[in-house]
Amino acid sequence: MGGRVDFRLLGEIEVRSAGRPLDVGTPQQQVVLAALVVGARKPIALEALVDRVWDHDPPASARPVLYAHLSRIRGLLRQAAAPGGGTTARIERRHAGYVLDVDPELVDLHRFRRLVEQGADRQRDDEARAAALAEALGLWRGEPLAGLSGEWAAQIRASCHRRRLDAVVWWAQAELRLGRPTAVISAVPDLTAEYPLAEPLECVLIQALHAAGRGAEALDRYGVVRRRLAEELGADPGEELRTVYRTVLRGDPPPPGEAGAALRTAGPGPLRSRAAASPPAVAHRWADPVPVGGGASVGAPSGVGARTAARTTAPRPGPTGTPSSPEVPLGHLAADATDTSSSRQRVRTTRRRALLAALVGVTLPAAAGSAHVPRRDESDGPQAASVELARELFAAAEAFDQEGRARDARATVMDAVRLWDELVGLDPDRNGPPLAPAVLRALGRAGVDFSVPRPALLSWLGDPVHTPYPAISQVILLRGWRFTAPVLLDAVVWNYEHTPEVTSPRDAADVRTDVLKAAVLENTRTRHGTQMMEFDQLLRP
Known part of the structure; x- marks a missing residue:
């Protein structure tokens, strides 16, 4: 009987065959492998792989280098399947890109997501939810994609941390409803050290202390959190935390998990702390007080919430007080020292x-x-x-x-x-609507105009739910494209949406840059009669 192949992303990247770790190659090769594993059974365009390895600034030799990485990864997968012909994974080349054909259950990140979704399911009883969440948290081995640099890896890490925080809070709420505050008190303090401004986490810890008859410690904890928020953010505790504090003062705690709106919402999607600080470079492994197995974090929610799921972790102020975050990096001000x-x-x-x-x-x-x-x-x-x-x-x-x-x-x-x-x-x-005019002016400075009535365009720019205009406009502005000759936004969007086998995007992350570039080129040829074949020829130097 063949051995099992496991892909591990919640820590240093590992591929294990029958329990034996294999050589996963250079950091660049690991980025390619991680991109395929994160998108298991989904096609990843070649250009997307290039962007994830070189952060939108690839060298001239990017494609040959990428092909070499893919070839070595194929060899790694063959080696992983060798002992006895066990569970296999393979890379396939399809029209839409490269696909890693592997059972998601062999990937710790995907198990993490599945288990946290189970823990967020209010149709399950609290015992089952707590067990699923504990199993999910038990998969955490350290900083996700540890050692990998680049914007894409940073976004994946930030998303994992956000989902981990959600899972911890939901697990603690379930434990409190089950009458087990000691479990929460044993596990949560280590996490509050990693996420010092995550108020939902502090809420469940204060509730647990009070439920365990340690009211004085609960009040002291609130004071510590209040001072920390004032020092680091210049802000007072939020309503949920203040509500918990008042119930402790009265000596009459509410039913577990009923401290406030954020704590009551234990369904899918991220719990939004007012300031969940960026985790340290190396995360502590979750020490779970209940039995654990494998695990996952909340899957990326669909619809509008998807765009915020990976950006709800606020930056920890740096040494000078200026926020720095791998998740939503501040643009660099090119300030002269004088x-x-x-x-x-x-x-x-x-x-x-x-x-x-x-x-x-x-x-x-x-x-x-x-x-x-x-x-x-x-x-x-x-x-x-x-x-x-x-x-x-x-x-x-x-x-x-x-x-x-x-x-x-x-x-x-x-x-x-x-x-x-x-x-x-x-x-x-x-x-959306009040910001649409400012967005339209920014697009105009980038060389983007329109042929439809202005009120219609403003309406579309203000509607990210039903139109692709916000998502496509965000990519244009975030890429810093400035066109030598004006392009029509409505024509570009039309060209994009009518590209075969392409779906209309509602989030910037879903916009295929190669398709967008082709849509811009087509509009330029039609509008200005140019014969340009390279997108970069359209951009100002």
Whole structure:
């Protein structure tokens, strides 16, 4: 009987055959392998593989190098299947790209997702949910894709951490409902050290301390968290945490898991902490107080929530107080060491506040130098303030363009687009329409115009649920494309959607760059009568 082949991504990348680790090659080869394993049984376009290895800046030899990596990975898979002809995995070349044909149950990440989805299923009883979540958390061996660099690997890591945090909170809630606060007290403190600003995690720990008769410790814990939030974010605890605190003070805790809206929502999709700090470089292994087996994290939710699932982890302030996050990186301000202009400082401060406001979900106090950002009462809500901040970012990018500061303009508009994406993911009907005019102006500066009536285009740009316009516009702006001759956005979208075997995207991550480039080229040929065959010929230097 043949041996089992296992693919492990929740830690250093491993391929094990019958329990024996195999050589997975260089970091570049590991990125290719990880991309195929993450997308198991789904085609990955060659260009997507190139982007994931070289971060959208491939060398001239990218394709031959990639083919070499694929050849070596095929050899690795043959070696993995050799002992007795056991479970096999193979790479297939299809029209839409390369596919790793492997049972997802042989991949720890996919088991992680499946088990967390089971733990989030409210149709199951709490015992079954707690067991599934514990098994999922038991799969965590360390930092996902450890040792791999690049934007794609960072996004996968951030998504895994977000899902892990969801799973921990849901597991703790189930344990509390089962009357087992000691299990929560034993396991959760280690996780709060990794996610020091994750308020849902602190909520369940404080509830567990109180349920175990340790009310004084629960109150002290609240004080520690309150001070930490004030020092690192300049913010007070959120309503859920304050509700738990008040119930502890009264000595009359609510039923477990009923502290507030965030804790009551144990269905699929990420629990949004107001500030879940980026995890350290090496994550501690989950020490589960209940029996564990294999596991997964919440699968990426479909629809609108999918665009926010991988961006709900707020950055930990760096040594100078400037947030840094592999998940939503701030664009780099090309600041000269002697440049102390007030406009630069205002934009830098605004960008910090915008990113934190979007990711943390809290309205921060107006910072010095941010005179153009209006103060808002709490009744206006954090999203309304974040919309204003996004507008400020788009306006700052436009000002940089007018001053001829192209690098600063590009960095700022990228931050604005990421915030726009976050906001429409939270509430498309409320946040999409007011930002559409600013998006349209940014597209105009990039050399994108339109042939349909402006009101129609603004409506489409404000509707990420039913149209591909926001997703395609985000890719254009995030890539920093600036066209030498204007292209029609509506014609580009039409060309994209009418490409055979291509689905209409609703999220920037779903936009196929090769198809989008071809759509732009086709519009340029039709509109301007050019014979250009290379996309880069359309771009300004």
